Amino acid sequence: xxxxxxxxxxxxxxxxxxxxxxxxxxxxxIGGIIFMVPFIWMALSSFKLxxxxxxxxxxxxxxxxxxxxFKYLFNNMNFGVYLKNTLIIVLCSFCGLFLNAMAGxxxxxxxxxxxxxxxxxVLATMMxxxxxxxxxxxxxxxxxxxxxxxxxxxxPGLAGAxxxxxxxxxxxxxxxxxxxxxxxxxxxxxxxxxxxVLPISKSIIAVQAILAFIGGWNSFLWPLIIANxxxxxxxxxxxxxxxxxxxxxxxxxxxxxxxxxxxxxxIFIYFQKHIIDNFTISGIK
Amino acid sequence: xxxxxxxxxxxxFITPTLILLALFSLLPIAVALVISxxxxxxxxxxxxxxxxxxxxENYVSVISDPVFMQSIYNTLFYxxxxxxxxxxxxxxxxxxxxxxxHRIFKAFRVVYYLPSITNVVAVAxxxxxxxxxxxxxxxxxxxxxxxxxxxxxxxPTIAKISLIMLALWRAIGLNMIIFIAALxxxxxxxxxxxxxxxxxxxxxxxxxxxxxLRFAIFFVSxxxxxxxxxxxxxxxxxxQGGPLDGxxxxxxxxxxxxxxxxxxxxxxxxxxxxxxAIIAITLFQFSLQRKESDxx
Numbered sequence: 359x360x361x362x363x364x365x366x367x368x369x370x371x372x373x374x375x376x377x378x379x380x381x382x383x384x385x386x387x388i389g390g391i392i393f394m395v396p397f398i399w400m401a402l403s404s405f406k407l408x409x410x411x412x413x414x415x416x417x418x419x420x421x422x423x424x425x426x427x428f429k430y431l432f433n434n435m436n437f438g439v440y441l442k443n444t445l446i447i448v449l450c451s452f453c454g455l456f457l458n459a460m461a462g463x464x465x466x467x468x469x470x471x472x473x474x475x476x477x478x479x480v481l482a483t484m485m486x487x488x489x490x491x492x493x494x495x496x497x498x499x500x501x502x503x504x505x506x507x508x509x510x511x512x513x514p515g516l517a518g519a520x521x522x523x524x525x526x527x528x529x530x531x532x533x534x535x536x537x538x539x540x541x542x543x544x545x546x547x548x549x550x551x552x553x554x555v556l557p558i559s560k561s562i563i564a565v566q567a568i569l570a571f572i573g574g575w576n577s578f579l580w581p582l583i584i585a586n587x588x589x590x591x592x593x594x595x596x597x598x599x600x601x602x603x604x605x606x607x608x609x610x611x612x613x614x615x616x617x618x619x620x621x622x623x624x625i626f627i628y629f630q631k632h633i634i635d636n637f638t639i640s641g642i643k
Numbered sequence: 644x645x646x647x648x649x650x651x652x653x654x655x656f657i658t659p660t661l662i663l664l665a666l667f668s669l670l671p672i673a674v675a676l677v678i679s680x681x682x683x684x685x686x687x688x689x690x691x692x693x694x695x696x697x698x699x700e701n702y703v704s705v706i707s708d709p710v711f712m713q714s715i716y717n718t719l720f721y722x723x724x725x726x727x728x729x730x731x732x733x734x735x736x737x738x739x740x741x742x743x744x745h746r747i748f749k750a751f752r753v754v755y756y757l758p759s760i761t762n763v764v765a766v767a768x769x770x771x772x773x774x775x776x777x778x779x780x781x782x783x784x785x786x787x788x789x790x791x792x793x794x795x796x797x798x799p800t801i802a803k804i805s806l807i808m809l810a811l812w813r814a815i816g817l818n819m820i821i822f823i824a825a826l827x828x829x830x831x832x833x834x835x836x837x838x839x840x841x842x843x844x845x846x847x848x849x850x851x852x853x854x855x856l857r858f859a860i861f862f863v864s865x866x867x868x869x870x871x872x873x874x875x876x877x878x879x880x881x882x883q884g885g886p887l888d889g890x891x892x893x894x895x896x897x898x899x900x901x902x903x904x905x906x907x908x909x910x911x912x913x914x915x916x917x918x919x920a921i922i923a924i925t926l927f928q929f930s931l932q933r934k935e936s937d938x939x
Contacts, residue, residue: 374844375742378742378844379742379743379744379745382739382740382742382743382748383743383745383747383748385739386736386739386740386743386748386751389736389755390751390754390755393754393755393757393758393812394754394757395780396758396766396769396770396773396812397757397761397769399769399772399773399780400769400772403772411778412778414777414778414783415783416778416780416783457659457660457663458660460656460657460659460660461656461657461659461660461661463656464652464653464654464655464656464657465657468652468653468656470650470653470654473653476657476661479664479669480660480661480664483664483668483669486668486671486672486918487869487872487873487914487917487918487921488873488894489873489875489893489894489897489898489914489917489918490671490672490675490914490915490917490918491667491668491671491672491675492897492898492901492914493675493678493897493901493902493907493910493911493914494670494671494672494673494674494675494678494911495667495671496901496902497674497678497683497688497907498666498667498670498671498674500688513663513667514667516660516663517659517660517661517663517664517667519664519668522660547652547655547656548655551656572760575762576761576762576763576764578762578763578764578876579875579876583902593762594762594763594764594765595764597762597764597765597768598764598768598879598880600768601768601771601880608772608775608778611768611769611771611772612768612769612772614765614768615762615765615766615768615769618761618762618764618765619761619762619765619766622760622761622762623757623760623761626753626756626757626760627753627757630752630753630756634752634753634756634820
């Protein structure tokens with residue numbers, strides 16, 4: 359590196375850079391394997407028989423692959439019902455996404471009285487910790503007779519300030535001339551939104567839809583608080599119930615966990631480029 | 644008529660979400676404040692005439708509640724140990740990934756990000772199994788290395804550290820992405836200039852990369868800290884706050900008092916103490932940041 363000529367300095371730095379790449383790659387591989395251990399262990403254990411899971415020393419690869427754990431979840435526990443409820447919540451969160459997109463558009467493309475202060479108010483709601491709103495929201499829902507209903511579970515999560523913010527950021531880049539031209543052609547405001555703005559915003563909608571799916575699929579706290587009936591439980595709540603009831607049956611617990619984790623992982627790996635790139639673009643700026 | 648609608652159009656677009664946010668984010672603050680001064684409980688829920696104003700009684704008794712004190716201590720423990728670890732690890736991994744030009748380094752982004760998107764309950768269930776003293780993988784590995792077994796979740800201080808390890812594993816991904824984004828925003832010419840001056844890689848990292856990342860580090864430390872002050876799911880699923888309330892966080896304390904013991908007023912008072920603490924610590928960090936940027 360102390361070479362006097364420019365060219366040998368360049369060669370020197372290339373060689374060191376290559377070395378750094380190898381060191382970085384090795385460290386990241388070791389770290390990555392450690393990072394993945396819980397997932398690998400979970401997935402492999404979910405195919406083991408109950409007695410094999412409790413064996414000492416533990417086996418890595420199941421001696422005998424069994425699907426009994428997964429069958430048990432659906433036949434003897436209500437995982438079918440939990441799955442249905444979870445999917446309903448996911449669908450509702452897509453509706454919430456539509457409302458957020460509308461709000462983002464309203465804030466991005468119209469001038470109206472109080473716009474900026476309202477938008478700051480929206481952003482301010484992000485600062486409120488969930489623990490403060492938890493109890494009053496329960497009391498509010500209770501006074502609306504919505505406890506122990508699906509509507510009560512989904513309503514508090516429908517509008518999200520961060521989602522509105524991302525939509526606004528994206529939609530303010532849509533040229534106003536385009537909207538103005540459509541307006542002169544006689545299109546109504548709602549039609550402009552549905553037929554011009556939404557199609558242009560496809561990419562941000564896709565990313566947010568994936569995030570909404572992950573959020574809905576993972577929803578835990580509200581279903582836990584609002585649902586008294588097992589018929590309203592989501593997968594997360596069902597799984598925490600399973601952990602309480604079948605504390606010693608790790609094979610069954612791992613099957614439940616695998617069933618929850620794998621779909622999200624698959625969707626994420628498939629769409630990861632869009633999600634990560636979107637974070638890189640909009641997350642920090 | 645049409646122009647009338649056009650004037651109303653923005654309100655038509657924003658009203659639905661504003662109503663929802665007002666109802667479930669803003670109104671609750673007022674409600675929480677009011678009930679924190681009452682003895683609201685199940686009887687009060689059934690019939691509002693049972694609710695009595697008790698002044699500051701809830702606040703006085705929550706602050707002298709030993710379990711609440713323990714939960715504050717635990718939460719501070721989580722924050723003080725956890726937040727620096729999150730920053731060091733996510734920044735370190737981001738730096739390593741950023742060195743790479745090969746395609747495989749993109750795959751590493753996904754690998755390290757995966758724990759962030761997975762369900763916290765599922766993950767807590769898996770880690771409970773890994774931590775199991777007799778059948779768990781971790782103690783088995785320790786045994787293979789001829790090391791003594793560790794009581795992962797049964798000794799109060801170790802249990803806190805065990806929960807931090809799990810939360811750290813989940814927190815790295817998102818923050819790593821933020822750091823990678825910030826790293827890519829540093830102009831290449833800075834490094835080229837430093838190389839011409841003969842700076843080695845380590846010098847480049849300490850005198851270009853880290854100073855340029857100051858805002859990202861600040862952002863990550865604030866958001867992570869707010870997140871860890873609200874630490875909830877991990878202790879809820881894995882230890883239920885035990886052993887001996889050794890892992891009870893403030894958030895779990897609030898949940899337990901509110902929804903398991905139905906002391907709504909008391910829990911609301913606890914939640915306001917947490918809220919004030921979050922605001923105070925955030926403001927403190929902001930002023931620290933301002934002072935630091937004045938110095939340079």
